[in-house]
Amino acid sequence: MAVGMFTLALRIALSMAGSLFGVVCFALWGFYFRQEYTAASGGLAGVFAAWVLVTHVMYLRDYWRTWLRGLRIFCIAGVLAQVAFIAAAIAFLIRAAHPDDPPMPNMKSLYWAALLSFLGLFWALNLSFYTHRYRHEFAEFRLLLDF
Structure with a gap:
């Protein structure tokens, strides 16, 4: 289940x-x-995109084999960020839909904030997905080394 170099390069470029x-x-x-x-x-x-970038670079450099606990920490951080980004996007959309209490100088910016929260949700999902995937790959490899 190793990742191809072209796919990994695309992931790194996107991050x-x-x-x-x-x-x-x-x-x-x-x-x-x-x-x-x-x-x-x-x-x-952007911070979570950078975390995804670090995850892929560490996979490329093969640093995760010795630090599987770090992958678990990244995965938990991604899940917690997903909850936070969903809550932020909902709060920004509700606030933008009710512009009367109290008025803000530029209410259209709240829609941009909600959109950027969904983008952050995308990166948090990527962080959780790839760390979970890399963790299972290295855990299987570690099991093979034990025998």
């Missing part, structure tokens, strides 16, 4: 693009538009 997108969203909405909630959503999406 790098996601990390860069998160940094750009954080800088753009944080410093130019001055909307902290949207900047935080984009920044967290």
